[in-house]
Amino acid sequence: MGDEMFSINSAESDSHEFDLRQKEDSPYPPPKVDQIRRHLRFFFMTPCEKYQARRRKPWKLIVQFLKIIIVTIQYNKTVEVAVGAYGYPKVQSQLKSKYAHLKLTYFRRGDIFPSNITYNLNPNLDNVFFNLTAVRKDNGTEEYDAVEFLRQHGYHFTVQKLHSIELSFALNGIHINAQSALSSFSDPDCLNINATAVYDNNDHDGQMLVRMKIDLDPLNCYDGSTYTQNSTTQTSLMMVLDICVMACCCISLVTCLRSIKKALHLLQLSKRFFEKHFNYKFKGEDIMLFISLWFVMIVISDVLTIIGTAFKMSLYQRKFEYYDTATMLLGIATILIWMGVMRYFEYFKKYNVLVLTCKKALPDVLRFLICASIFYIAFTICGWLVLGPYHVKFATIATSSECLFSLVNGDDMFVTFSVIDKKAPLAIWSFSRVYLYSFISLFIYFVLNLFISVIIDTYEVVKRHYKNDMPRTVVDKFIASCEDAPDSPLYISDVQHRRCCCRFSICCIFPFCDSYSIAIPVQLQHSYTRTLTA
Template sequence: MERSRSQENEDVETCDSENCCDSSTKPLLTEERMRRKLQFFFMNPIEKWQAKKRFPYKFVVQVIKIILVTFQLCFFAYYRYNHVNYTWDNKITFSHLFLKGWDTTREVNAYPPSAGPLAVYKIDDFYSTIDYAYKGYSDLEKAIGPYSYANEDNSKSDMVLCLKHYKQGIIFGFNESYIFNSEIVEQCYNISEPLDSSFNSKRFVQDEHIKINFTALVESSLKFSIKTVNFKAAGRISPPNCFLFNIEINFNNEDHDGQMIVSLDAEPIRLICKGDVWYKTDSEIESVLRSILNYFVMLICITSFVLCSRAVWRAQQLKVITNTFFIKRFEQPLSQKDKMKFLNLWYIMIIINDLLIIIGSAIKEQIEKESFTTDQWNICSLFLGIGNLLVWFGVLRYLGFFRTYNVVILTLQKAAPQVARFLLCALLIYAGFTFSGWLILGPYHFKFRSLATTSECLFSLINGDDMFATFSIMSNKSVLLWWFSRIYLYTFISLYIYIILSLFISVIMDAYDTIKSYYNEGFPKSSLECFIGETNCEDVISGMYRTDSSDSLGGLMKDLCCCKKIYQSYSTLTSNSQSRTSILI
């Protein structure tokens, strides 16, 4: 017979008042409803569509999201490339203008490096490098780039020389003695002079009575700022961007080995342009379209987040109900493995990528509105890039509904525990080789100079990359260590390529063969899967699942009775806007 929701709620309350928790109340009917509820829960979206003819909202949202997020990422990647390339090219230009001894061979990352580090070795070279930077700064109008001084009247802003040195550091090498205080003191001096003057940093230091003790000097930096405008920021109709570059020429003397490394860094800060307003008016359409895309992506991700969070919460409610049923009906709770079946990790991954994309889209919108003065492009790219990565990983969930593709997913799932244990053992051996190579070969081999480069070198050797170069560039300064390097490299390569990698592949293949045999002979079933049973195509399309999903669960809770709170919590998550259609008695 048909009853309304209010009538059913009255029945549940009556059931509580009459203490109908007796397990003998309609056990067969409760078991059938429980089985049908679980069968529907573990169906894939296609089967649920066939079973209840409900529109697959979550699937459609994910399809729309992957399209929009990919479009957004493509546009942002293009803009970010132009921005990073523009700032890097300016850094190269500044190096040519302000660094003495800079040449084009240092602009390309070559392996092995085509030139050594840019450094100064004499006191006069230190002062001449400062003079060269000052002269380049004074002759800024001669540069091809549209550079200006930082002051509003285009007058030269202050150039500051900062010195970091030990509080005391005097060396008497002739009798092997010294005076030393490890406290570091920093002092900054304004070395700006009129543009038409001939600046001499050595004379300036003497005139100002600045004492530079190079034996105690740890680091020195020369700081100044330059403004510029980029007409072609990121596209044909994009408005120009205005930047302030804070330039710092650094002299690193931390090692006190007679070599002072010279480097240049340029930090870009975006400014609000005060130029052609008419041109900016023409670009409003593009700006509006970008904002619409950003807000639409955030809206679709929020929708996806709500739907997936709701599905995860309802699944946990169903897990509690199922566990209560098993305790009452079979006098045993669900196993931990069966409980984990109610936690859909695909939904968890979707929730995470939704959060990442929402945050990344919000930062992207602020960047495009020029609300940030600092460079937030890298942070934004991390959020959007990782979010997009997880979005595309989510496609595997839908490919898993087909047997051919599901073999790959099930193989990875089956092999995961064995692979984790295997990798732990392999990692311990790898760590031993890494630390040993770094310690012994570091001073004599370019690829073993640091712990990071040592690990990268060994990982490359595992994949057969650049083996001959690794052997050949070993220094001959020590015959003993030259022979050790041969034994070390031959042992590592033989162990990992011929033994460990072969064992690793065999672990994967064993899991693959097991999954193939399961497809032929049947997958092992847990107690939960045995209770659910098989669901064939005829049952799915027969219409037996087309009653409201919460209706069967409501009747189930009425029979179990002891879980009224769980039932009420679950029923609030269901579509309470729909009226009950029918209920089996």
């Protein structure tokens, strides 16, 4: 065979070309080059083509789809339906009037005189505790009225020096998990529910923030004999399902790590081959062909699923403090698992155009977002500083960012405008209009459309390359010159000879070390002898 020369248009620029010529002192004879080409082509084959070439079953594909099925079933069982009841603890159940704990926190001194604009404030805090019960009204009825309760107990309620109010109470609940799929019920969860409602008046800005905190403590159920056999079976089945999920994820983790290791090893060998045979050094786009970020994402999802499932199994022991951790890990893993399926869409030409568009557009999109974020942060800080005292959506930096992000997506525009009405200072009202109109015009009509155009331009480039059948990298062009179909017996022959000469190592087809040699099939030797003689 004569010298090989490839002229390849790069993905970054259609005008830039790479000319690859075989070196005169290349240590690779034509049969070895063909074997290398077949090996690289096999590496980038689809699972079906690999089965045709070497009868290698697509175990990773089978494991990934099996993992999606059982993980989805596991998550479906995690979401239960509560049909239980709630009541006061035993210490209160016998009382006619139930009570809650009321905690009032005041500044030690907080006298404010608006008439002459003076105040006397002691920032030290004092706490007052009450057991809040129902109060009897004049008509003989009873109801819960905190202000009336404090008045009847000789305590004058005032907001001037109020710092915060905490109202806490306890309930017992039985959480029955309906398992309609198995027509049975699992063991009920007996819980002690400690709830605290906090009314925060620390800022004294006329707005009292309210937040709720609930702690769940497991209790032992005293009567659980109704569905003992079924519930034990249900728990055992759930444990078996979780163990299957962990086992499937472990298999997926091992296979993906093995593929990553083999890809990195092949990358190093290919770099040396192209450098010695073509005097060509790999560029970033060539390296990224061998580094599959899909495998990295699948590995992360497997690790998160294994850890999250372990936390989920602890919930069977009534360790509810791990519930949030388990759901967060499993939720993130779910996203990554389903996104990992996109890897197999790369093997279909029409779907691969979309996948390649996302991959190729990512660097440009990130650069664009960095520039756009500068404007976004500027508007966020400006809105917080100017409109914060007058607009609840700009009260903090976090809420300001959330409000602006909603505006970019066309949400709550009228409400955002209408919160500040003409009763506000004219300067603030005018500024709010200029501010909001400027932000919406800049980000919706300019930034958002420019963002879309970046992706569309990349899509057109990728589609044009596919239409003209233009390889994207030097490695692609080298592989495309392989004339051996996937069902060619040469692929199996290469494997058999490599097993003989180097014990399953792929190094035998790459003569980088003197200790490795290659056995060229006899039919290939005759073929190349006839070619050279001719």
